[in-house]
Amino acid sequence: MRSYCIHLSKESGEIRQQTILPIQRYSPIVLAIMSRELSYPGLKCILEYVEANKRIPISSRSPSLRLIERSVPLRLDTLRLSESGVKLNKIEYEINEDEELTTDDPRSELVLGDILMGSETPEWNRNYLVMQFCNEMGMTAERRLPTKYSDPMKIHLATRKMLAKILGRRKVILVDKFEIAVYFSTILRLPVGFQARIKKLYCGNIDIKQCLPLIDPASYPLEELDIRNLTTLDIPIIQTCEKLLITECGDIPENLLNNLLRLSHKNAKVWFWNFHADTFHSVIQHWMANGEGNAVHYEMGSENKSSRFLEEIKQRYNGKTMKFATCAIDDKPAFNFVSIPLNDISHIVVYPKNLELPYDYQSIVMKVMPIGTFASGEHTSNSISVVNDLCLIM
Numbered sequence: 001m002r003s004y005c006i007h008l009s010k011e012s013g014e015i016r017q018q019t020i021l022p023i024q025r026y027s028p029i030v031l032a033i034m035s036r037e038l039s040y041p042g043l044k045c046i047l048e049y050v051e052a053n054k055r056i057p058i059s060s061r062s063p064s065l066r067l068i069e070r071s072v073p074l075r076l077d078t079l080r081l082s083e084s085g086v087k088l089n090k091i092e093y094e095i096n097e098d099e100e101l102t103t104d105d106p107r108s109e110l111v112l113g114d115i116l117m118g119s120e121t122p123e124w125n126r127n128y129l130v131m132q133f134c135n136e137m138g139m140t141a142e143r144r145l146p147t148k149y150s151d152p153m154k155i156h157l158a159t160r161k162m163l164a165k166i167l168g169r170r171k172v173i174l175v176d177k178f179e180i181a182v183y184f185s186t187i188l189r190l191p192v193g194f195q196a197r198i199k200k201l202y203c204g205n206i207d208i209k210q211c212l213p214l215i216d217p218a219s220y221p222l223e224e225l226d227i228r229n230l231t232t233l234d235i236p237i238i239q240t241c242e243k244l245l246i247t248e249c250g251d252i253p254e255n256l257l258n259n260l261l262r263l264s265h266k267n268a269k270v271w272f273w274n275f276h277a278d279t280f281h282s283v284i285q286h287w288m289a290n291g292e293g294n295a296v297h298y299e300m301g302s303e304n305k306s307s308r309f310l311e312e313i314k315q316r317y318n319g320k321t322m323k324f325a326t327c328a329i330d331d332k333p334a335f336n337f338v339s340i341p342l343n344d345i346s347h348i349v350v351y352p353k354n355l356e357l358p359y360d361y362q363s364i365v366m367k368v369m370p371i372g373t374f375a376s377g378e379h380t381s382n383s384i385s386v387v388n389d390l391c392l393i394m
Helices: 027-035 040-048 052-060 063-071 152-167 236-240 254-262 277-290 306-316
Strands: 003-008 015-022 074-082 085-088 091-102 124-134 140-144 173-180 197-202 224-227 243-248 268-272 297-301 320-324 335-341 346-355 361-370
Touching (some): 052 074, 085 152, 124 152, 277 297, 277 346, 277 361, 306 335
Parallel strands (some): 173 197, 197 224, 224 243, 243 268
Antiparallel strands (some): 074 085, 091 124, 124 140, 320 335, 335 346, 346 361
C-alpha cells in the first residue's frame, strides 16, 4: 500500500507530499494535499478541523508541519487531565508502570568477590514504563518507552514529556468540556504556560481556585461549571457562569449553606449523592422564615425514602400533594408533588424523580416556583400550567 507525508518547501512556501504516512489512516488531510498543492493558509485551515487524535500523529512525522500545526488552534470536544495522563476527545493517553522477568540485567554482572549461586542465568524482576492508548470501548494499545525512561522513579518525567508533546507550545487550545480528574492531592505535569479556552469546567474534588491558572481569561463567562469541593461562592467564575452544578458527597458546612441560601444565581443546582433530609428541612425553614426563596434548586439521592419524606414535609409544613399530567409532547406519566405555601406568588415544590442510571435510583428535587406553573426542567423546557380540574388536592 502506498503511503504519504506532508512537507513544507522552504523555497516556495508550498506544501508537497513525500512517501511516509498511510493514506487510509490519515485520509482527510492527505487526500486534500494529493488533489493539489496547498498554500500555507490553506493547510492551516485544513489542520484546524482535523480531529486531534489524527492531527497530532500526522504533524509529529514532519518537523516543518509540526510548526504549522502548533500555530493553529487545537479544537477539542473533551480535554481531561489526570495525574498520569490526558484524554483528548475519545482517546486517553497514559503513562503506567509494568513489570517483567529478565536475565539481561546489570545485576547479573559478576565482579571480584561475587559468587554465583544456583542458575547460571538468574532471573530478575525489572520495572519499565509503557504509554497506553485507550478508547471509550475499553480497547487498549500500549508502547514500551525507551530505556532512559524505564526507571520507576522517573515516571513523572515521562508524563511531563508526553504532555509537553501533546499540549505544549500551542497558541490556542479550544475546549468544549474541560475536566480535571483529580480526587486527591497530586501534581499535574503540564507544559509551562498551559492554558485552555473552555466553555464547560468540571473540577473534580479540588478547590476551584486551583483551576483558575489553567483557564484562558477569554473563556469567561463559562457556559457550565461543575464543582465537587465547594469552599467559597465569592469568586467571579462561580457568579458569572450560565449554569452552576454543585455536587456534595457529605454535609455542607453551615457557613456555605448560608451563602447558598443567599446566592442570586439564576440557574444553579445543588446535588447530594446521599439522603440529606436535615439540609432540606433547613432550606425550607429559611425560605419560609424569609417569605421568599432563590433560584437555586436542590436534589438528593433518596433510594426508597421518597414517599416517606414527601409525606413528612407535607404534614410538617402544611403542604398539599398535587398531581399533574405532563405536556402532550412528553410521554412521561403523571406524577405527584408536594406544594408548600411560601407567599402570594410562589410556593415550594418538592417531587421525586427517577434517574436514568444503569440501576433503579430515585432522587428528590426541591425548588421555589411561581404559583400556577410547574416545570421539572428534567424532561422538557416547557412550563405546565396548573389547571384546577387536573390536580387532586389530598
